[in-house]
Amino acid sequence: MCAIDLFGRMHTIEPDVERPDRDVVAAFEEIPSTIVSDVTGNVGRTMDADLSPASDGVDLAGTAVTVTAAPGDNLIIHKAITMASPGDVLVIDCDGYTGVGHVGELMCESCRANDLAGLVIDGGYRDSREIAEMDFPVYGRGVNPQGPLKQDPGSVNVTVSCGGVSVDPGDVVVGDDDGVAVVPGEDAQDVLELARAKLESEEETREEIQDGTYLFERNGYDELFEDLDVVGPEDSIQ
CATH class of the missing domain: 3.50.30.40 (Ribonuclease E inhibitor RraA/RraA-like)
Structure with a gap:
């Protein structure tokens, strides 16, 4: 109406x-x-x-x-x-x-x-x-x-x-x-599946962090830091 x-x-x-x-x-x-x-x-x-x-x-x-x-x-x-x-x-x-x-x-x-x-x-x-x-x-x-x-x-x-x-x-x-x-x-179903996978991945990462691993190295941020040719959000990494 x-x-x-x-x-x-x-x-x-x-x-x-x-x-x-x-x-x-x-x-x-x-x-x-x-x-x-x-x-x-x-x-x-x-x-x-x-x-x-x-x-x-x-x-x-x-x-x-x-x-x-x-x-x-x-x-x-x-x-x-x-x-x-x-x-x-x-x-x-x-x-x-x-x-x-x-x-x-x-x-x-x-x-x-x-x-x-x-x-x-x-x-x-x-x-x-x-x-x-x-x-x-x-x-x-x-x-x-x-x-x-x-x-x-x-x-x-x-x-x-x-x-x-x-x-x-x-x-x-x-x-x-x-x-x-x-x-x-x-997009709800697709986002839900991605979110569940992300949570599982974070649990694995959490265990590695507790063992002393740095996110800076595990996630490749050290390489990003050396090559800061990033121009937008799509070029970043999680």
Whole structure:
């Protein structure tokens, strides 16, 4: 459904989301955000460091329901909560605005009660203490006690920019204490396999390190150091 408001702005509500297999998404609960970043090339898949978790020890894995909300307004976020399915993560683009708390304790409680996996908002939230004490992952750009307006419909399930990352509905969102990484939905199975292989490789490396091996030599960084003809991320090595 599309609509144009009095200011000529287009708003879209798309009820259907193509989600990856649930078992694949659930498997990302065991994958750190750092590993997702590594196997997806360390470029453009991790959100800004300013989008931090509301509490420590958080783990997040779910499929994105995306939201574009006008800065200072949360009407569309309320609508999106009713559209999300169990296991989804609300990914909300508020253009980084932290002048109000777009979501608070009761909205997050509603998400948790309906079995959503978490919420990521490129904007401000409030009730930070109560949210931190919940068993519900929330990431945001800042905290502000001021409440939002409810007069702009916004959009649901369109491509958004959140924390500097382009997110489509159905993408896999992975979060932990280090931050948030995003996996394109169509690549979820391939990325999961690469991530598992990376974890196995790191376990072998860890054993060698404990025996005294230097990463500088084991990974060929010594050769890289001698030949610093590196011009871009694609020329680097892990």
